[in-house]
Structure formats: C-alpha cells, structure tokens
Amino acid sequence: MHKLLTLCSCLILVVFAGCSQPPQPSNKILLWHWMTDRDGTFQKLAQQYQKETGVEVTIQLFAPSDSYSQKIIAAAQANVLPDIYGILDKKFIVADFIKAGLVTDLTDEMNANDTAWAKSLFDKALADNRFEAGNTYGIKPGIYGVPIDVTNEQMLYNKKLLAKAGITTVPRTYKEFIMDSQALKRVGITPFVSGWGELWMLNCFSSNYAFNIMGEEKVFATYRGQVKYTDPDWIKVLKIFADLRDKGVLIDGIVTKGNKYAEQDFALERAAFAFNGSWCVNVYHDMNPNLDYGVFSPAPISTEYPLKIWGGAGSSFVVNAGSPNKDKAIAFLKWLTAKKQQVVLARETNNLPSNREALSAVSVILAEFSMGMDQSTHPSIWPVNEDPLVLEAFEKGIQAIIIGEKTPEQVGQDVQKVKDRQMAAKRN
Amino acid sequence: MTNETIFVDKAIIPQHLNFNNFAIAWTKGNFAVYFFNSAIYTVCVVLGIVLIASLAAFAFSRLKFPGKDIIFYMFVAAMMIPLPGSFVALFVLMNKLHLTNTRFGYILCMINVGLSMSILLLKTFFDKMPRELEDAARIDGCGKISIWWHVALPLARPAIAVIVIFNSLSVWNEYILATLLLGDSQLMPLQRGLMVFQGANSTDYPVLMAGLTMAAIPIIVVYLCMQKHIVKGLSSGSVVG
Numbered sequence: 074m075h076k077l078l079t080l081c082s083c084l085i086l087v088v089f090a091g092c093s094q095p096p097q098p099s100n101k102i103l104l105w106h107w108m109t110d111r112d113g114t115f116q117k118l119a120q121q122y123q124k125e126t127g128v129e130v131t132i133q134l135f136a137p138s139d140s141y142s143q144k145i146i147a148a149a150q151a152n153v154l155p156d157i158y159g160i161l162d163k164k165f166i167v168a169d170f171i172k173a174g175l176v177t178d179l180t181d182e183m184n185a186n187d188t189a190w191a192k193s194l195f196d197k198a199l200a201d202n203r204f205e206a207g208n209t210y211g212i213k214p215g216i217y218g219v220p221i222d223v224t225n226e227q228m229l230y231n232k233k234l235l236a237k238a239g240i241t242t243v244p245r246t247y248k249e250f251i252m253d254s255q256a257l258k259r260v261g262i263t264p265f266v267s268g269w270g271e272l273w274m275l276n277c278f279s280s281n282y283a284f285n286i287m288g289e290e291k292v293f294a295t296y297r298g299q300v301k302y303t304d305p306d307w308i309k310v311l312k313i314f315a316d317l318r319d320k321g322v323l324i325d326g327i328v329t330k331g332n333k334y335a336e337q338d339f340a341l342e343r344a345a346f347a348f349n350g351s352w353c354v355n356v357y358h359d360m361n362p363n364l365d366y367g368v369f370s371p372a373p374i375s376t377e378y379p380l381k382i383w384g385g386a387g388s389s390f391v392v393n394a395g396s397p398n399k400d401k402a403i404a405f406l407k408w409l410t411a412k413k414q415q416v417v418l419a420r421e422t423n424n425l426p427s428n429r430e431a432l433s434a435v436s437v438i439l440a441e442f443s444m445g446m447d448q449s450t451h452p453s454i455w456p457v458n459e460d461p462l463v464l465e466a467f468e469k470g471i472q473a474i475i476i477g478e479k480t481p482e483q484v485g486q487d488v489q490k491v492k493d494r495q496m497a498a499k500r501n
Numbered sequence: 502m503t504n505e506t507i508f509v510d511k512a513i514i515p516q517h518l519n520f521n522n523f524a525i526a527w528t529k530g531n532f533a534v535y536f537f538n539s540a541i542y543t544v545c546v547v548l549g550i551v552l553i554a555s556l557a558a559f560a561f562s563r564l565k566f567p568g569k570d571i572i573f574y575m576f577v578a579a580m581m582i583p584l585p586g587s588f589v590a591l592f593v594l595m596n597k598l599h600l601t602n603t604r605f606g607y608i609l610c611m612i613n614v615g616l617s618m619s620i621l622l623l624k625t626f627f628d629k630m631p632r633e634l635e636d637a638a639r640i641d642g643c644g645k646i647s648i649w650w651h652v653a654l655p656l657a658r659p660a661i662a663v664i665v666i667f668n669s670l671s672v673w674n675e676y677i678l679a680t681l682l683l684g685d686s687q688l689m690p691l692q693r694g695l696m697v698f699q700g701a702n703s704t705d706y707p708v709l710m711a712g713l714t715m716a717a718i719p720i721i722v723v724y725l726c727m728q729k730h731i732v733k734g735l736s737s738g739s740v741v742g
Binding site for chain 2: 109138146151337340341353360
C-alpha cells in the first residue's frame with residue numbers, strides 16, 4: 074500500500090512537471106540585472122515606459138554579480154531566461170550563449186533607418202558587443218548586445234594638492250609627469266596612487282604604455298609569439314615602473330593595494346594623482362563630496378605611437394532569442410539608450426552614458442572622462458589576446474620590479490620563459 | 502556616522518552618532534518585508550528540518566529495513582557536495598516542479614540543505630540511547646511513532662537545540678540560494694535588503710552597518726535563549742537517558 078502511494082505521488086509530480094505551457098507573447102517584459110546602484114533608476118524608468126507605451130517592464134535585481142552569473146547559467150540550462158538580461162563574463166562565454174541560441178542578433182535593428190541606433194551609441198561600446206567576420210569563436214558576424222553605459226580608465230589629479238605644489242597645468246608628457254611628481258614630493262605630498270595590488274589594474278596601465286612605445290601591431294605580434302618579451306621595447310615598458318619607483322612617485326605599499334583602498338587614498342587627499350576608471354566618480358562622491366579633481370589622459374612617454382587607454386562598454390544587455398516578446402524587449406532597449414533616458418541614467422547614477430548625444434547633459438567630470446572614449450581600446454576587441462599565465466607573469470614581474478626584487482631585464486626573461494612554455498603547450 | 506566620516510573617524514565611539522542610519526536602513530532596505538520573509542523561512546525550515554531529521558535519524562538508528570546503511574551514507578555523502586555545485590540541477594528541478602519564485606520551493610530546498618548534518622547529529626544521539634528505555638515504552642503500549650515522540654525526542658532536546666541554532670543561523674544568513682530560486686523582491690530574505698547598500702564600486706558603509714546590526718539581533722536572541730543547551734548538545738551522547 075505504502076509503495077503504491079509513493080509511486081502515485083511520484084507519477085503526479087512527473088505529470089505536473091510536464092504540464093508547463095510554452096511561453097506566450099504578452100504585454101510584459103522581464104529584465105534581470107546585477108547593478109545595485111542603478112536599480113532605483115531602472116525601476117523609475119520602467120514605470121515611465123509603461124506610462125508611455127503600456128508595456129509593463131519588470132526589473133529584477135540579483136546581486137552580487139557572482140550570484141547573478143550563477144542564476145543566469147542555471148536559467149539558461151532550464152531555458153527560462155528573461156526577455157532581457159546581461160552576461161557578465163568573458164567573450165567566449167557570451168559566444169557560448171549565442172551558439173546555444175539564447176541571444177538575439179541585433180544587427181538588423183542597429184542598422185535600420187540608416188544605422189540610427191548604432192550611430193547614437195559610442196562605437197567603442199558597441200565594439201564590445203560585436204562579433205567581427207572571421208572571429209575565433211565561430212559566431213555569425215553581428216551585434217549581439219546593447220551597451221547601457223561606458224567606462225574608461227584614465228589619470229586623475231587633485232586640483233588643491235597640485236596648486237599647493239605650484240603646478241598649474243596637468244602633465245602632457247611622461248617627463249612632465251615625473252617633474253610634477255617631484256614638485257609634489259618637495260612639499261610633502263605623495264604623488265601617485267593606484268590599486269596595483271590588483272593585477273588587472275597593472276595590466277591596464279602597462280598596456281597603455283606598451284601601445285605608446287611600440288604600437289599595437291607589435292603588441293599583438295608579441296601575443297602571437299612573433300616578438301619576444303626581451304625585446305628592447307618591452308624592457309622600456311618595464312623600465313617605466315623601475316623609474317616610477319626610483320623617482321619616489323608611487324605611494325608606499327602600492328603593490329599590495331586593492332583598488333578600493335587606492336580610491337580611499339585619493340578621495341581623502343593622501344595622493345595627488347591616481348589611475349582609475351570612470352566608475353570612481355560615484356566612489357569619490359560617496360567618500361568625499363567636496364573633492365576637487367579632474368581627469369587627464371596618461372602622459373605619453375613617446376610620440377611615435379598613440380597612447381591608448383582601456384575603455385568600452387560598461388554594462389550591456391542582450392535580448393533572449395527564445396523570448397516571445399523579443400520585439401518589445403528590443404523596443405525597450407532602444408528607448409533606454411535614447412538620449413533622454415541616458416541623461417537620466419547618467420545624472421542619477423554618475424555613469425558615462427552609452428549614447429554620445431547624452432554627453433551634453435552630464436557632469437563636468439564625466440564629460441572629461443568621455444573625452445577619452447575615442448582613444449580607448451579593450452582586450453575584448455583585440456584580434457588576439459595574451460595567454461592568461463603569461464599576463465600574470467608579466468604583471469607579477471612588474472610588482473617585483475616595484476619592490477626592487479627583480480630588474481626589468483630579469484622580468485623580461487622570466488615572462489618570455491612562461492610564454493615559450495605556453496606556446497609549446499599549445500603546439501602539442 | 503556618515504560615509505564621508507567613516508574613513509577618517511576610526512575611534513571606537515564615533516564623534517558624531519547618527520541613529521538616523523537605522524531608519525534609513527529600515528526604509529531604504531525595505532527591511533519590514535524582508536524581516537517578515539526571513540522569519541517565515543527560518544521558522545518553517547527549522548521546524549521542517551527538526552521534524553524530518555528526527556524521524557529519519559530515529560528510523561536509521563532504530564528500525565531495520567533493506568538498504569538502510571546505503572541510504573544513510575548517501576545522506577552523509579550529500580554533505581560533501583558544496584551547494585553551488587548543485588545550483589543548476591536544483592534550479593532545473595524546481596523549475597520543472599513550478600516551484601521557482603515561490604516560498605514553498607525555497608523552504609523545501611533549505612530543508613534539504615540542512616537535513617544531512619541534522620540527521621547525522623541525531624542518529625549519533627539516538628544510537629547511544631539505551632535499548633531499555635525503548636523496551637519500557639513498548640511494554641507501556643507505545644508504538645514506533647509514540648516511542649519517537651514520547652521517548653526519543655524529549656531525550657534529544659540538547660541535540661535538537663544545536664540543530665535549531667545552526668540551521669536558524671544558516672537560514673537567516675542565506676542569500677545565494679534565494680537569489681537563484683526567487684525572482685520577486687517581495688519574497689526575498691533579509692540579506693537582500695543589505696545588498697541594496699552595496700554597489701558594484703561603492704558601499705554605503707554606515708547604513709550597511711546599521712542594517713547588519715538589525716539583522717543580527719534576532720539570531721543573537723535565539724542564541725541566548727538556547728545557550729544552555731548548546732554545550733550539552735555538542736557533547737551529546739556522553740550521557741543519554
């Protein structure tokens with residue numbers, strides 16, 4: 074009897090489980106995101122959208138980003154992704170989602186009306202969401218995501234501290250930067266802080282100068298294994314860090330500093346220069362609303378090649394290819410990235426808008442950051458990326474230079490050894 | 502304190518006390534809803550775990566049925582699987598049962614999370630319960646369920662206290678599984694309220710600390726109420742009956 078009851082219960086569960094209906098089109102859209110600081114503004118904009126169009130947009134927040142990513146992967150497996158969502162992962166994971174038929178190709182929408190939608194957005198931000206012809210992921214060329222904001226990493230200066238040292242203009246060359254740093258040191262001000270305890274920040278800063286010293290073709294050739302890290306140009310890049318150390322430019326303990334701590338140092342006026350991303354506007358405002366600071370591009374050391382900074386899409390959304398409300402979801406994203414809504418997002422959340430037309434309405438500091446967008450680049454749009462183990466060896470080598478453990482030449486040799494090993498492993 | 506002063510005023514007692522942070526945390530973090538949800542989840546899950554774990558542990562300890570050891574070791578082995586490792590499978594299963602985004606689904610999953618440890622703890626306790634007590638109860642006319650209810654459960658009070666404390670703490674502080682299974686913010690537990698104060702790049706520390714203080718109070722109360730059973734429960738088995 075008991076066995077029969079158990080069997081019946083199991084059968085009922087299985088029958089119920091199989092009774093789900095395929096999703097039907099409706100006047101509602103569901104959006105999942107991870108941006109705690111933008112949730113309030115998203116909710117407000119969703120209400121406004123409903124008033125204007127009658128389409129109800131439900132915004133659901135899942136934070137922190139790690140939990141959000143797990144939810145997205147689980148929902149993808151269960152085929153219950155929302156109409157709009159973001160994929161917080163490397164490009165190859167995005168490619169996997171596209172291959173699985175979970176992301177809509179937005180190219181036609183972007184190109185409609187003489188590419189009106191695409192033109193309104195920063196090209197560098199769109200590039201992050203674009204798969205070019207012949208991409209290594211085997212994805213059909215096209216645009217698969219919509220950037221809702223952009224970021225870039227630049228240099229910041231404290232106006233008050235610079236004035237104390239008698240500095241009236243920001244440094245335009247590396248030499249001027251060193252001279253200004255020494256002037257700051259003379260009046261007892263620490264010149265420079267950054268979160269170089271985090272390897273990606275070092276990667277970002279060092280690649281700016283690598284592009285400036287040898288040009289992007291040679292950088293990419295190194296990644297392909299055609300140029301060695303013992304090449305004089307790479308040694309020149311590494312020597313910058315020895316120079317910054319020797320000239321006393323860096324704050325004490327910079328190689329153990331996480332970016333949050335570096336941000337505190339700059340916000341609390343413990344250093345005059347900082348290297349940080351445009352998200353810092355929010356952070357500094359929270360820590361010290363009276364901080365008087367400005368933005369400038371890292372000072373180039375060479376005039377031979379342009380200095381490129383890291384930048385591109387901050388956060389992007391994609392449209393679920395299996396959604397019955399695909400058209401409504403695309404219409405909402407068009408509306409969200411239109412000038413008016415981008416102004417609201419930029420003003421209320423202090424992020425750089427992805428719509429270039431919205432720049433006229435943003436704060437002075439964000440406008441200064443936005444000027445760097447045209448010289449920005451990002452690993453996600455490079456034709457080739459360095460092996461992660463080689464990158465790690467390179468960045469850890471820089472840390473070793475800063476603490477005086479190794480010379481630039483030694484680091485160059487060490488990194489090349491890792492590169493050779495990784496290349497050999499790939500060949501086999 | 503304010504977000505500006507928190508980085509400069511490092512004294513144990515801040516120069517300027519700002520109790521308004523508690524009010525902000527309560528309203529901005531929507532704590533009223535989340536407190537209610539967490540209370541419901543904690544009570545239901547802990548009751549569920551105590552009920553199921555004590556029945557299961559009693560069965561593993563006192564009854565004879567085929568595959569008893571294998572099933573027990575399967576429960577114990579489940580403790581070795583980290584929760585995130587089962588996320589995808591769990592989400593797919595709950596979705597098929599239409600239990601995602603429901604309180605019931607979340608409660609079931611949380612009961613499942615706490616069962617293995619609780620069964621192990623109680624079985625160890627029941628194993629050491631003298632057979633004579635059971636025999637005496639049987640002579641008095643008790644069946645298996647009556648023995649569990651009238652003899653085993655009262656004796657296992659210290660172990661149950663430990664289970665209540667551990668699981669209350671785990672459910673009260675749980676957030677990851679809630680994020681996975683629940684979508685509607687009105688169903689989320691208390692930890693969701695605390696997330697509001699932590700942005701990707703900046704954190705509202707004073708309000709977050711106020712929220713954390715409020716979130717910790719109920720669990721401290723539970724701990725204080727059951728304190729006398731804790732040491733007894735942890736050394737359970739040394740003296741039974």
